[in-house]
Amino acid sequence: MTDFQPRSDFLRILEERGFIHQCSDFAGLDALAAKGEAVGYIGFDATAPSLHAGSLVQIMLLHWLQQTGNKAIALMGGGTTMVGDPSGRDESRKMLTPGDIEANKAGIRQVFSKFLTFGTGGRDAVMLDNAEWLLKLNWIEMLRDVGRHFSVNRMLSMDSVRLRLERDQEMSFIEFNYMVLQSYDFAHMAKTVGCNLQMGGSDQWGNIVNGVDLGRRMGTHQLYALTTPLLTTASGAKMGKTAQGAVWLNADMLSPYDYWQYWRNAEDADVSKFLRKFTVLPISEIIRLEALQGAEINEAKIVLATEATTLLHGRAAAESAAETARKTFQEGALAADLPSVDVAASEVEAGLGLLSAFVKAGIVPSTGEARRQIKSGGLRLNDAVVSDERAMLGAEAFNADGVAKLSMGKKKHVLLRLT
C-alpha cells in the first residue's frame, strides 16, 4: 500500500488488518466511507449449500463495511451460476437447477447472517441475486447497450485473457463474456440500489475495474474498486481447503469443534495473518499475541481458534470447543462433545470386532486400513494402543456412561456410545 493515510474507519481498519491489495481511488473511496455513504458489494457463487473458509476474507470485508457505518451487499451469483463459472478449469461444472440454487442461497444466507445484519433499513445489509436481472437480458439489447462499451482490444490485453492466450490455452466464448456480465452487475446495481463499490480477491481486479469503466460509460455515479491480497496458507495451500475437504461454514456440514480445530492447527507462520483477518480482536491485543515465541504461539492459536469460531458459531459453542480440546489434548480425558457414534448394546454382545468398530466410528474407511494403522501403531482404544487386529470390542471397554473412546493418531477421536 501507499503512504495514504485513511480518515475513514473503514479503510483504516482494512489497512491495519492487511485486507488491501489494490484500490482504484483511495482518496475518493475514503471520503465516501467517512460519510457512511459507501455501498459495497461482493459476488459469491451459489454452487454449494454453504460457503467455506476460502470466502471468509470477503465476508469479513462486508462485515467491516457494515460495522463502520456503510451499506453491504452480498450478491449471489444465481445468474452467473446458471452459466457456470469458467475461470476454474474444474471438470464437472454441472448446471444447477433453480431449485438447487434457491436451496444453496438459503444455506449461504444463514452464514452471512452471522456476520452481517440484514434488513430493510438504510444501514442494513441486503442479499441480492444477479439472476433477477441477468436472466431477463436480451441478446440484441445487451449488445447495443452494454456490448458497445467494451473494446475487444482491451479485453484481449487483460491478464486473465492474455495469459491464457499466451499459453495457448483454450478460452471459450462464454468465459470471455464472464467479465461483461460481472461488469454489468456492478453498473446495474449502481443504478438500482446506489451501489458504488465492488470488492473481491486480487484475481478479480480486472473484472472489477471493467465494471467501474462500464459505469462511467453508462453514466452512473463514480464507482470504486478494492481488492484483497490472495490468501494462501504458509505452505501454499488454498485457504479453506484441506485434504479432507472444504472447511465449511455451516454447522451441519462442519461441526464447531472441527472448525475450531482447523484454526488451532494453523501453521505458526499464518497465525498473525489469521488473527488480523479472521478475528475482530483489537489490534493492540493482536500485536501482543504476535510477539509470542516458540511453544507460546500455542496460546495465540487457541485465542485465534476461539475468536474465529465465536464469530461464526457464537461464544458458547467456541468456548465449548476450546474446553473439549483442552480436556482431550491436555488431560487426555474423555470430553463429552467429541464427535460420537451410537452402537447397539446387542451388537457388542453379539461380538463386534475392534476393526469393524473403528470402521463404524468413521475413523477409517475400511478394515484393511484399520489393520494397516494397527501395524504402525496408530489406533488406540481408550488411549491404549491397539496391537491385536483380532481383538473384539467387549462391554468392558465402555465406561459407566456407556462410552468408549476410539482414536487414530493424535488428533482424531470418536466416542462410541452404547444404546
Add this chain to the structure above:
RNA sequence: GGGGGAAUGUCCCGAGCGGCAAAGGGGGCGGACUGUAAAUCCGCUGGCUAAGCCUUCGCAGGUUCGAGUCCUGCUUCCCCCA
C-alpha cells in the same frame, strides 16, 4: 470431412517384453522428534469373513492356459490438415 496421438491404482502426475494387485513421484495417513506448528527421518497408501478369496488399467466384445499389454467396434479428449 481427412490424418495422427491419448485415456492406467476412483486425489493428482505417471512407467508398464502376454505371467500384474501393476515401477516411480506428489499428495495423504500413521510412527519417531516436537508445541495439536514447521522441518527432518521411518512405515503405509484396492476390498473382504484375510497364509485364502474377490475386484481394478475409458466402454463392449474377441484371440489366448493366461490380456493393462494383441485384434475389432464404440466413447471422450488433444494435435495437424480441410
